[in-house]
Amino acid sequence: MAHLHPVHSRCENGQMVAVHPSSDTAPGAADQRRFTGLLPHRMLRWRRPVWWQELAIIAFGYWLYSMGRNAVPEQAEVAERHAVSVQHLQDVLHLNFEASLNHFVARNEWLAQVMDYYYASLHFVITIGVMVWLFRRRPHVYRGARTVLVASTLLGLLGFYLYPLAPPRLMDGSTYVDTLAKFHTWGSLASPSIASHSNQYAAMPSLHIAWALWCGIAIFCCAWRTWVRVLGLLYPIGTLTVIIGTANHFVIDAVGGAIVVTLAFGIQRLMSGHGAYDPPLDAPDFFLDDPRPAAANGHRPAQPDAPAGGEPSTLTS
DSSP, X not given: OOOOOBOEEEEETTEEEEEOOXXXXXXXXXXXXXXXOSSOHHHHSOOOOOHHHHHHHHHHXXXXXXXXXXXXXXXXXXXXXXXXXXXXXXHHTTOOOHHHHHHHHHHOHXXXXXXXXXXXXXXXXXXXXXXXXXXXXXXXXXXXXXHHHXXXXXXXXXXXXXXXXXXXXXXXXXXXXXXXXXXTOTTSTTSHHHHTTSOTTXXXXXXXXXXXXHHHHHHHHHOOSHXXXXXXXXXXXXHHHHHHHXXXXXXXXXXXXXXXXXXXXXXXXXXXXXXXXXXXXXXXXXXXXXXXXXXXXXXXXXXXXXXXXXXXXXXXX
């Protein structure tokens, strides 16, 4: 009787793809050599996310984010010095196009208003929307993706503490235009009621960019339709344009945000032993919602749990 090899699976373009070990590999040898993560095995086993647990985690995470961000002392003088240093570094690196973009935005009120409300709202709306979508439609990879988002946020809070930085719009003596204050954007950090309760010098790294990259990568990796995946890639680019055009961040802040999300993906892999968008090995093999039409012969692609030869496959944890 033929030996049944374990089937590994991963998420590609929104579907579960089976990866079968070669027949000449000793059973279990690949799993023994494979790094399985630092967390205990029982914490890495597949289980479907529970909505109330995830709501509690998100609520606690947002509370921690708000408290941590605002608990960092607003060292205005230090933050101003850091801003001057960052501006000087960008001038040396010829990344000094920010003022030109900011002035263009400030001269066009409709554009400034759109960007201001984009900055004030989509940062949370899109991120929460992607989390809900992953929870409902991509439960295989939800926990790994959520871990990356949480790690990104915690690393960002550490950056706020270690390197307080004034955004360009708050630099004394600069030519940057604070579009949030000029056009009185509702709900923005420039509103007195909000500014008094928010750390204005938490600019490095840019969590707007970190979260936008997280959303874009999640959409690109797990969405089916090409136009949706393209929108996922465009979202971080749009966010970068907004944070610079409104003078809320330097370009180097955005680089810091990209570094943070890269480190967060590394932390997730170190903890679990697999990528954020690779489901646990013991996750059930079933196709995610595939909107593509059936092939010309009227059949969809073979499901991962039906390998060639007709033998049932097994999944190991």
